[in-house]
Amino acid sequence: MTAVNENFLKLKAGYLFPEIARRVNSFVESHPDAQVIKLGIGDVTEPLPQAVIKAMHAAVDEMGDRSKFRGYGPEQGYAFLRDKIAEHDFASRGVTISADEIFISDGSKCDTGNILDILGKDNHIAVLDPVYPVYVDTNVMAGHTGSADSEGRYQGLIYLPVTAENDFTPELPDEPVDVIYLCYPNNPTGVVATKETLTKWVEYAREHHALILFDAAYEAFITDPEIPHSIYEIEGAQEVAIEFRSFSKNAGFTGTRCAFTVVPKSLMVTTSTEKQVSLHQLWNRRQSTKFNGVSYIVQRGAEAVYSPEGQEQSKALIAFYLDNARLLREGLEAVGISVYGGVNAPYVWLKTPQAFTSWDFFDELLNKAHLVGTPGSGFGASGEGYFRLSAFNSRENIEEAVKRFQKIVS
Amino acid sequence: MTAVNENFLKLKAGYLFPEIARRVNSFVESHPDAQVIKLGIGDVTEPLPQAVIKAMHAAVDEMGDRSKFRGYGPEQGYAFLRDKIAEHDFASRGVTISADEIFISDGSKCDTGNILDILGKDNHIAVLDPVYPVYVDTNVMAGHTGSADSEGRYQGLIYLPVTAENDFTPELPDEPVDVIYLCYPNNPTGVVATKETLTKWVEYAREHHALILFDAAYEAFITDPEIPHSIYEIEGAQEVAIEFRSFSKNAGFTGTRCAFTVVPKSLMVTTSTEKQVSLHQLWNRRQSTKFNGVSYIVQRGAEAVYSPEGQEQSKALIAFYLDNARLLREGLEAVGISVYGGVNAPYVWLKTPQAFTSWDFFDELLNKAHLVGTPGSGFGASGEGYFRLSAFNSRENIEEAVKRFQKIVS
Structure with missing residues (x-):
């Protein structure tokens, strides 16, 4: 009889990002007109450098x-x-x-x-x-x-x-x-x-x-x-x-x-x-x-x-995303959110407001602001009460995301 | 102290194909003018279909x-x-x-x-x-x-x-x-x-x-x-x-x-x-x-x-390699070699002549005919006394390989 690797059965629920995708898809299905902005998974949005x-x-x-x-x-x-x-x-x-x-x-x-x-x-x-x-x-x-x-x-x-x-x-x-x-x-x-x-x-x-x-x-x-x-x-x-x-x-x-x-x-x-x-x-x-x-x-x-050319173009990409990160940082700090990271990294890590748990804040952001981030607790128990936003997006979306974020937390 | 996976230490020598590459490289270094034809590793030689x-x-x-x-x-x-x-x-x-x-x-x-x-x-x-x-x-x-x-x-x-x-x-x-x-x-x-x-x-x-x-x-x-x-x-x-x-x-x-x-x-x-x-x-x-x-x-x-188009072009590729396999089969059989496979597969499996071991025949073919094949024993103990030739090559090389092979075994 074939034996399986039963260690797999110890894994909690799905891998974090598929679980996020599941919640987002379900939201989008029931709100087909919502303009969802995704700052969850750390996925780039800008095209490859022309040299590449x-x-x-x-x-x-x-x-x-x-x-x-x-x-x-x-x-x-x-x-x-x-x-x-x-x-x-x-x-x-x-x-x-x-x-x-x-x-x-x-x-x-x-x-x-x-x-x-x-x-x-x-x-x-x-x-x-x-x-x-x-x-x-x-x-x-x-x-x-x-x-x-x-x-x-x-x-x-x-x-x-x-x-x-x-x-x-x-x-x-x-x-x-x-x-x-x-x-x-x-x-x-x-x-x-x-x-x-x-x-x-x-x-x-x-x-x-x-x-x-x-x-x-x-x-x-x-x-x-x-x-x-x-x-x-x-x-x-x-x-x-x-x-x-x-x-x-x-x-x-x-x-x-x-x-x-x-x-x-x-x-x-x-x-x-x-x-x-x-x-x-x-x-x-x-x-x-x-x-x-x-x-x-x-x-x-x-x-x-x-x-x-590749060096120049990829450095421009990095500078672009880092500017996004700065806009996120500054925009969140402006409404009193405690923000970490986002200076030498494309991720902004924030303390959830109003004592939200990470996943509750995920749902709140998705439902009220149509924004997708990543719950800190998805990265481990000590991430509870934190939340990650990724700077990988268009400038327009980052600016819009900051506005929406500010609106729901202020 | 870090523990390694000691099961790796049970592995015999290198993986088969790197070992072949090593012997071929060493031969080529000492015989820079030899026109080596490689029928060893099952690697294709023809370009990708134009549709691809x-x-x-x-x-x-x-x-x-x-x-x-x-x-x-x-x-x-x-x-x-x-x-x-x-x-x-x-x-x-x-x-x-x-x-x-x-x-x-x-x-x-x-x-x-x-x-x-x-x-x-x-x-x-x-x-x-x-x-x-x-x-x-x-x-x-x-x-x-x-x-x-x-x-x-x-x-x-x-x-x-x-x-x-x-x-x-x-x-x-x-x-x-x-x-x-x-x-x-x-x-x-x-x-x-x-x-x-x-x-x-x-x-x-x-x-x-x-x-x-x-x-x-x-x-x-x-x-x-x-x-x-x-x-x-x-x-x-x-x-x-x-x-x-x-x-x-x-x-x-x-x-x-x-x-x-x-x-x-x-x-x-x-x-x-x-x-x-x-x-x-x-x-x-x-x-x-x-x-x-x-x-x-x-x-x-x-x-x-x-x-x-892709279907037509990839079928033409397959037909080309199968024709190569047929040429190999027929050419080897013509000099009394026992040959298997090569009809519904790109590999020709042959009994080594003159009671050569598989690796001895590998060296013989490489040194005398500048041909590379794969020793049967590299695939397991019961492959000893057998040898694999791959049909992945140009028509010209396959025809030349058959000639050289016939010359050294007859």
């Missing part, structure tokens, strides 16, 4: 020409893209990452989930709370947790609360931790980590032989020159950290699909039989066996992000 | 136009593609599969590996021998096996030998099996399964509450009208089988990346607490959490495979 469009057209033409056609590419990605990343994202910031430490993939969501394939079953795993749900759900699926309590906290995971009270910067864990997920600029709170904060984590990881899974999907939004873009800007991080990056938000690739993961070769782990094992080798084996590389066309598009 | 090129250009343009731009798509794939698949691949053959039972993905290799995420740890798992290595390696990684013996057979897996002696059609297992991988048209042997053979398996699975993982990546190569293209052509299969399909070989998508997996809603499994669980729901949850959908551009390309 041009490069993808050229790649499509190659795929139609026998002499230039490409079949299976390297599972790890093409050198033309890995080289550009090593140079632009790392060498330019004084960080030495070699091209073959970079694995091109079709998404950071996939990679942050799949990375568990190479880790053992008995790690003590820490996450911030609130947190991007994928880190938690994939650990539940992998059997690394017990059941969830009534607030959604899974037994066995170590939650590090981040709230206004601790300035959204967690204390170091006071119990042993083997794997720690960090995301900066943070999703959902929009806060960043200083060099000092990251140094503390790297030192902790080195001391405790722990692994940092560093999600830097939003690094392009960092405007403050003092804030590190990569954890590898911290001395010694290459021995303790894997970093996840994405083209989704910096160049609008959410529907085009390209990301990458850095696994330094100096990242070694000791096995139960005292053998030294390279995580780079394990991830390479995992990717060679369970992945077949990213579409050639898409990789050429990602490469074009690094061209002079 | 046209559709992808249009999709790229949409991604550059704000009013048509697409961000995150449904993790399960766009309805425009799922509907076409349901109609053309299933309804047209009298099989009722609904569009929402079809999950679009970036590759069958990924799906056949990832499917283990939703299955339990204690299944008795059967594979044919020889077999596509991904089925085995992903089970090793997931901890479903012990170590490998000297012939590469992993403890705990049930191997069903397929050789010339049993006409490459395995007996039903004589020990309990909960999960069975079947691939037809078969990789690597190129043989197909009749309706009777598949019916026997479906009946076995129904009787033993087992799950069939049916890999139909090569179905487009079936020329015999009596051979089923889908396992769902067998009555009752929707209650016991998951089917994997790909655009890689029928439309040349190996470097473009699109595939799909069918998980019927009637596929239910009983848990240890006697609950009925739907594998469709589990897979949907897995994909929503760990995957973000296939590039919009690529999905539009795949959709175009089903247009009248």
Whole structure:
């Protein structure tokens, strides 16, 4: 008789964003004329940079020409893209990452989930709370947790609360931790980590032989020159950290699909039989066996992000969304809402007014203002009473959203 | 201290194809003038159908136009593609599969590996021998096996030998099996399964509450009208089988990346607490959490495979490769080689001459004829003494390969 992975049965309800989609669809069905503005899921709205469009057209033409056609590419990605990343994202910031430490993939969501394939079953795993749900759900699926309590906290995971009270910067864990997920600029709170904060984590990881899974999907939004873009800007991080990056938000690739993961070769782990094992080798084996590389066309598009035109155009995109974030911040603050993030990140994190719970405020905003945001509690128990708005939208919609928001809370 | 997944350490050497690439690269480095013809990895050589090129250009343009731009798509794939698949691949053959039972993905290799995420740890798992290595390696990684013996057979897996002696059609297992991988048209042997053979398996699975993982990546190569293209052509299969399909070989998508997996809603499994669980729901949850959908551009390309022009052009591609397979078959038979497959499949499976082992014959062919094939033993212990040639190449190269092959074996 076939056995299923019963860990799936521990998962609470649907994954957050499908649940939001369900409520929105149901509202739209019963209010077909409502002009709903979506600031929920962090999905971009502006078209791809023209440099990317041009490069993808050229790649499509190659795929139609026998002499230039490409079949299976390297599972790890093409050198033309890995080289550009090593140079632009790392060498330019004084960080030495070699091209073959970079694995091109079709998404950071996939990679942050799949990375568990190479880790053992008995790690003590820490996450911030609130947190991007994928880190938690994939650990539940992998059997690394017990059941969830009534607030959604899974037994066995170590939650590090981040709230206004601790300035959204967690204390170091006071119990042993083997794997720690960090995301900066943070999703959902929009806060960043200083060099000092990251140094503390790297030192902790080195001391405790722990692994940092560093999600830097939003690094392009960092405007403050003092804030590190990569954890590898911290001395010694290459021995303790894997970093996840994405083209989704910096160049609008959410529907085009390209990301990458850095696994330094100096990242070694000791096995139960005292053998030294390279995580780079394990991830390479995992990717060679369970992945077949990213579409050639898409990789050429990602490469074009690094061209002079691509850089200029993607920086303009980022500046546009950051201006949206500023308008949201200022508009909400003007009516007395406590707002966090939104400076070095495309997310604005706010305290719900009038003691609304996160989901009640979601329904209130949807029903009365036809605005969609993301309930803070969907990101974890400590997100209760908070709410996330995304700056990914047209200027017109952002301005209209601010007006509607101000109207219902004042 | 971070624990790694030590099951990875049980894996024998590299994954087959990287090992072949390594030997070929090393040969080419020392023989820079050799005109090597590659009939190893099953990678297409002809450009994408023009209908696909046209559709992808249009999709790229949409991604550059704000009013048509697409961000995150449904993790399960766009309805425009799922509907076409349901109609053309299933309804047209009298099989009722609904569009929402079809999950679009970036590759069958990924799906056949990832499917283990939703299955339990204690299944008795059967594979044919020889077999596509991904089925085995992903089970090793997931901890479903012990170590490998000297012939590469992993403890705990049930191997069903397929050789010339049993006409490459395995007996039903004589020990309990909960999960069975079947691939037809078969990789690597190129043989197909009749309706009777598949019916026997479906009946076995129904009787033993087992799950069939049916890999139909090569179905487009079936020329015999009596051979089923889908396992769902067998009555009752929707209650016991998951089917994997790909655009890689029928439309040349190996470097473009699109595939799909069918998980019927009637596929239910009983848990240890006697609950009925739907594998469709589990897979949907897995994909929503760990995957973000296939590039919009690529999905539009795949959709175009089903247009009248796309159908005509992809059928011409298939016919071209099948003609290559015929030339290989006939050319090898003419010098007394025993050849199997290559009629309803793009692979020709041959008995190595002069009692060569598979890897010795690989080196012989590479060194003396500058031909690359795949050693049968790379697919499993029972593949020893066999060798696979792929029909994916230009006509000129196939004709030249036949000549060179004939020269060294006669």
